[in-house]
Amino acid sequence: MKKILLLLLCSSSLMLSAQENYTNPKETIKTFFEAFHEQDTSKLRSLALDELQLKSISTDENGELKITTEKYADFLKSIKNIPSNLIFEERLLSYEINTDGNLANVWTPYEFYLNGELSHCGVNNFQLVKTENDWKIISIVDTRRKNACQE
Structure with a gap:
């Protein structure tokens, strides 16, 4: 009997921790960056809707506005193709989260490092939608600048 109770407690705690990653927008974004740093494209794919596009x-070099669009695929x-000898890290500096029903906006200032050196900084702006069971990313827009970054 004790073994059955222990098994039930362990399995219910595993179920709770599995659900935790997707129950709010911040956890979805935290999971996104964990998967990003692990280069886990399957997990990244599961966090977003298929039609997601990224804009930067x-x-x-002339100071002219540049907007680039990339398909999520x-x-x-x-x-997936980042070489193993390249160490990259995107450090999120804070989270500002606004929600209204099934819509969330997550604003995350960041610094991006390549091989330990600051490459650029900016802000990520994620839009998420609450589906039946979890929050999915529907849009990512970021800014990128090489100067005016704080270290």
């Missing part, structure tokens, strides 16, 4: 806002391919 920056300036070119192409982003996943590029993550």
Whole structure:
């Protein structure tokens, strides 16, 4: 009997921790970056809707506005193809979360490092939708700048 109770307690705690990753927008974004750093494209795919596009806002060498768009499938391919000798880390500095019903907006200032050196900084803006069981990312827009980054 004690073994059965122990088994039930363990399995229910596993179920709770599995659900925890998707029950609120912040946990979805935290899971996104864990998967990003692990280059786990299957997990990344599970966190977003198929039609997701990524947009980046920056300036070119002449200071002109530059907006690039990337399909999520192409982003996943590029993550999978990062060489093992390249160490990358995106450090989120804070989270600002706003929700209204099934819509959430998560604003995360960040610093991006390549091989331990600051590469660029900016802000990620994630839009998420609450589906039947979890929050899914429907849009990602980021800014990228090389200067005015704080270390």
